[in-house]
Amino acid sequence: MGCSYKKTALLVGATGLVGSILLEQMLADDYYQEVIVLTRKPISLQHIKLSQHIIDFENLEAYAHLIKANDVYCCLGTTIRKAKTKEQFYQVDFVYPTEIAKIAKFNGASHFSIVTAMGACKSSTFYYNRVKGEVEEAIEHLQFKSTHIIRPSLLLGERSEFRLGEEIGKVIAKGLEFMMVGGLKKYRPIEAKAVAVAMYQLGKDACKLQGGFKIFESSFLQTIYDEERFAQFATSQAS
């Protein structure tokens, strides 16, 4: 099965900042012949390639027949403040992605791509980073033909809700931007669009990248996005 074979994709987290842009990307070209989206609330978008289903994420086994695609993209996530408890945060950031990955693997998926976060580490003293590290490890154990771990730094983009922690982070990062060079470049905030574009591009290239478990840090995601923009610019100039 080559890279040009028309495949199906499954996307969870399509209503979020990164996921919504990723969905736009997936619908805009013909790499996937069908994009299956599982959400907990309806999305207004309609497209010939889009199959959307509203599901109860607490009962994923009941939707196993829908968790079936060649490639799976996971942009699920919450914050402890939004989830209200650490347990509920863990459900969204660990349990749902892992359950979806297990079912998808059982149903024959070969590629799994998930957004975690810069600093993800299962032995971290920070709960957020620890859960992100644990989910990475759980997905790694499932041994998809290819697994992509997407680790952005602070995300930039328009949100409908106000997140104080993120806003403070953005101000601090802006003030320190001049210092974020060389090895510190990875701490630069990154546009959600850059993450989504890079995640999609890497997903499409997965079969050329020899498979396996790969971690992509924020500065690399930015490079992929910049290259993609340059390629589009060059094409537009040539035509």
Ligand SMILES: NC(=O)c1ccc[n+]([C@@H]2O[C@H](COP(=O)([O-])OP(=O)(O)OC[C@H]3O[C@@H](n4cnc5c(N)ncnc54)[C@H](OP(=O)(O)O)[C@@H]3O)[C@@H](O)[C@H]2O)c1
């Ligand atoms: N924010 C940052 O600066 C930052 C930095 C690094 C990494 N990350 C990580 O990057 C990923 C994507 O971030 P994002 O900002 O794009 O996320 P987001 O905008 O908060 O979107 C999260 C997605 O998860 C879904 N979700 C949340 N709680 C759910 C629940 N209980 N049941 C079902 N679905 C649920 C949301 O659905 P609804 O629309 O229904 O709520 C939405 O589709 C997350 O894993 C996040 O932790 C974020």
